[in-house]
Amino acid sequence: MTDGPAPGSAPDPASGRTAGRVPGLAVAASAALVAWLVHLAVPAVPLLTAAVALGIVVAQLRPVRDRLEGTLAPGLAFSARTLLRAGIVLLGLKLSLLDIAGLGWITIATTVLVVVLTFAGTLGLGRALGLPGHEPVLVASGFAICGASAIGAMGAAVRARDDEQATPVALVTLCGTLAIAVLPALWHPLGLTAPQFGHWVGAGVHDVGQVVATAQVAGTSALAVAVVVKLTRVLLLAPMVAIAASVERRRATDAAGPHPAIVPLFVVGFLAAVLLRTFVPLPEWLLTGADLVQTTLLAMALFALGASIRVAELVRTGWRALVVGLTSWVLVAALACGAVLLG
Template sequence: MRELMPGLAIAASAALVAWLAHLAMPAVPILTAAVALGILVGQVPALQPALAGRLAPGLQLAARRLLRLGIVLLGLKLSLVDIAGLGWITILTTIAVVVLTFAGTIGLGRALGLPGHQPVLVASGFAICGASAIGAMGATVRARDEEQAVPVALVTLCGTLAIAVLPALWHPLGLSATGFGHWVGAGVHDVGQVVATAQLAGPAALAVAVVVKLTRVLMLAPMVAITAAVERRRAIEPAGPHPPIVPLFIAGFLAAVLLNSFVPLPEWLLTGADVVQTAFLATALFALGASIRVVELVHTGWRALVVGLTSWVLVAALAYGAVLLG
């Protein structure tokens, strides 16, 4: 605990700062603020030795364990009843957006020669649910924190851009308020970014956006399971044991979804779980952000930037098509 506490304390304090920033500027999602703060801290030369030294054990614990716990609690936000209320056309088109964006991004990432697990991590972030999905997929494929850093930076950048860009396109594209909410839910990455963007069109648009977005979040479980199965087939025995087909935290996520869908949980429990989930994810995403080195990203990450921006355009275009079909 002596080794873990300094890093955990710093990450938790940063999560609190991100929450205060959100209170001061509600348009800035807490998780986006946490990642951005981590990235800023990671660029300070005087702090880098501590981040890589005595703070590293606690930051690594936050980036892995707390992130997984946050994803489990994220399941309590989902209700299969609410998702079913969207109708089959909306559900199927939302699934299609996720699958096509995921496959297209992986293909582009491999074509441009992104190293290691970066193609699947970038695809997870843009297709499913932002930095949370990157952390979940990274845990499944056993990606290093350094591999996750670039995808987290990209999804944070593009998700923040979406908060400004999508509302500007709302009326030119001829979308109704609920159509705009559908587009935002299907095309923006992080749940907080979805809320920040869709709320501009009113409560009806926000309600549609959140349910569509949570439908995408539900796709985290099958996409992780499929990826884990592929990794098992590729794994070589001397390199270590096979990754589980369904990681334990993904099973916990599914259990939380089923619990919230079929058991009448008290509002105070759901509210408390939401606060804890946000705290865990903000702490974890600060830790991931602190591992990013922008100088290295500028010199070596142009291919990842091309993939990220292309994936952002792809998911927005597919989401717009889904709105038209719906």
């Protein structure tokens, strides 16, 4: 018997990569647990928002930052990419096409219109102000579709670097958190009923957790409408990402590297999960377990994305991105409110 590999044998690269990821994965999992505890202590703070915020805070501490960029980097990179995509696939199990159809064609049409107009307006403004690289399309995805999850999905599709995703994630977290306080304050002055308020929140707030935190102040009827409208926006993640990937594929000119997939594999998985939830009666225990896994994966991924944000650099160079983000936040809220009032 031998205690190790035979002399002269090559080490297993896959085993080495896996071992290298363990420290970062452990930190990301611990951060997800801390975010969950924060959410339990302060229910108004969505778990995923807490995870992003924790990553941002930790990344500003110099001693910790050195670890984030060193031994923890492989595991955090794996979390921000692979775990994020797995979480988005499981997110599809929250969506039933029957629930969305129950909204009625007018609500569905106006929700789609809000997403498309917000995306186009934000993308155009981001390019006009000269945001670098893929930042315009990432900010547009986050504000128009479903927050940080959409940024990660779009980033994967267009092959954005982690540092390109950092500023959009910070912006969508900031504005989504502001929405939790601002929108309820405008509920009664705008003369909205509880279901109308829920519709407004679902169509105008970014992450699902932020939608729940904002809409619950108006009761269960508002919350039910908000979640279904929000998930209708989430469903648009698939076609928007597929279109962006197709555009990026046409733009790719580096013959030495592979072109982006026409439809990313995780988007196919997301759609398959939606169809599974719609047409197959799944037991409640399975949906509950999948929701727990999905939330954990996204919390780990969003902590990792938050940990790539450097606030000093953002303050110094990110004023244009801040203008785009705040303008997009006002735009989506105004369009969503208009859709509610017209409906």
